[in-house]
Amino acid sequence: MVGADYAWRMQHHDAPRPLVIGHRGAPGYRPEHTRSAYELAFALGADAVEPDIVATRDGVLVLRHENEISGTTDVASRPEFAGRRTTREIDGAPLTGWFTEDFTWAELATLRARERLGAIRQSSASFDDRFPIIRLRELFEIIDVASDEQRRTLRMVAEFKHAAHFDALGLPLDELFQAELDAAGWGRGDERLIMEAFEPTLLDRLGARGIRGKRVFLIEGSGAPWDLVLQQGRSAPTYDSFVTEAGLLRLAGRFDGVSVGKARLVGRAKARRADVAGAPLSGAELVDAAHAADLEIYTWTLRPENAFLTVPFRRGTVRAAFGDWAGEFDQIIAMGVDGVFLDHPDLGVEARRAFAAAI
Template sequence: MVMILTKCLLLVWLSLLTLCSGRTLHSHPGKGAKDAKQPIQTSRPYNIAHRGSNGEIPEETAASYLRAIEEGTDFIETDILSSKDGMLICFHDVILDLTTNIASLKEFADRQRTYVVQGLNTTGFFIFDFTLEELKTLRTKQRFAFRDQQYNGKYPIITFDEFLTIAREAPRVVGIYPEIKNPVLMNQHVKWPGGKRFEDKVVETLKKYGYGGAYMSKKWLNKPLFIQSFAPSSLVYISNLTDSPKVLLIDDVTIPTQDTNQTYAEITSDAYFSYIKQYVVGIGPWKDTIVPVQNNYMQAPTDLVKRAHAHKLQVHPYTYRNENEYLHFNFSQDPYKEYEYWINEIRVDGLFTDFTGSLHNFQEWTSPLPGRSKSPRKLLSQIASLVSPFAKKA
């Protein structure tokens, strides 16, 4: 009997260890059963893996996206750019300098150029000056020096097709959240047959993989998708190409839109919301425009979220990061306090995060999904009920 009690206590200890560990255990991504995939959750704010789980692994790489899926993300987010030969690439910057090893490759030393990017002269190795074959020879690296550097030089740049394959082969339904990145610049420097635009190529690729359908439709739930852009005219343009839900990204209060040159005040006005909601289901603002910050302390929130919700627009702010460099003093350097504030007080509908595991763990503890997971209190109660009879007999 003592042995039985010991085994039960061991079970309790292992269960508590799993509960209190830094990461929830998930099966490793692989090709899931076609008809048995767990559906995407829609009952709590979306966990959006910003460039994958790039707080741990270099951004926009297959490994970063696989880690995000493993950690429980709802959506994997990517930025779409184009190579010189018109192939769609998953990469954030229009220059390759900051997150690849291109500066160390002598064969590309003469390829540095200067172009005007959103009104500013920018010098670097521009992605649209390289073919896909050339881009595939590069290796990615971590953007920030204070993050883990052990994966530098290990992973190649991936194509949009490869990204879509990762989502398709996940063991559960995982949404995608591609950004039509710098469409004005892409259309200036890359030409496609038949006079097609960058936006046309993005939508064509999505359709090739079966993406489409209005928000929350059966087709959308099968392959969830949000298309995002900082360029309002691009979102209006693709509204004639696809009924997939779209999100207007909103930059800092000092930065105008890249295509229409509208101010922050203009694109966050009620009049503009009344117009743009014909084409988008939500907005994606930089979080410090929702709650202004002074000397690293958050000030009183604006009414942006309340007004967006009044227009039936979702709000998906960016970007949530665990490091002290990004956590405002109000949260005592605790990312869980930040998540609690934005989810429960500001009432956002989704969060772009560099640390998908942290957000997933927070949500599993505070708002576990019905039928999928148990709260710590319920699980401990269940374990106690199993152990109790043996404890009495002992």
């Protein structure tokens, strides 16, 4: 059954929908956040790529899944950096490891990237230690080159990580990002730019700086935004409160969209009981309510391996083996989402093609 909002999406967008977004590049094939992963994502047909953005001690924005980098680089094996291992409080929880804010960019540039999900992604992990990590400025250049080569508009979905944490260190991500836009020749941003964060305060600040581009609020599966916890303590609104009908309407006009984990759409997400007013929405009902509030809605992360598929779409018992990814992807696309984040962008392109051909 085709989602109720398919026609809505076609009327509101000239680009193919859903937008196929290479999640940190194409980490199903190359270690995430490397030049090779991003270039491959576009070669495989991605419409956009999503970098995770964190800062160095000297204010350079770099691309890593988190500011703690022991799982995505070779830093733990580098004796010259052994003394940098420490414990920090990140978003209210202690974490031990190596953190980007304790390194200069010159030091981080000596590290090599490793695949975060190497136990399952052995083909991607076979490229461990081959590629350096990169800074945000390099990704602007990758997008510009790929856009020229493919003669189409390619986009960046920039995710800002732990903004309140970096604020406390004197490293405001919004200010540093504006400087990177200027240096890359992207000016104040344009239709190529989508910005997302789990902290709404950071999204507000990006807008206040006059940075153009869609702003999308990331909604976690539980808990509350850390910036709001710092401001309001226990009275901070939970993520669940933003995916009610009233919560989505409050976001309308403030942001351009929301992005939710896949579990709010399929699998362990539970459908709202009709007799429970104000309960968080899920599935197609959530998608329809977001569009009714004039918000776009994105979802992460679509992956083909059994380890990540919801139970009805798993095939066999090998966690690394591909299950019925096409079936799960089709179910999500049929709900009418505006964008999907994938580790294998080519599978997203194929799922979108197959869905369009079937309607």
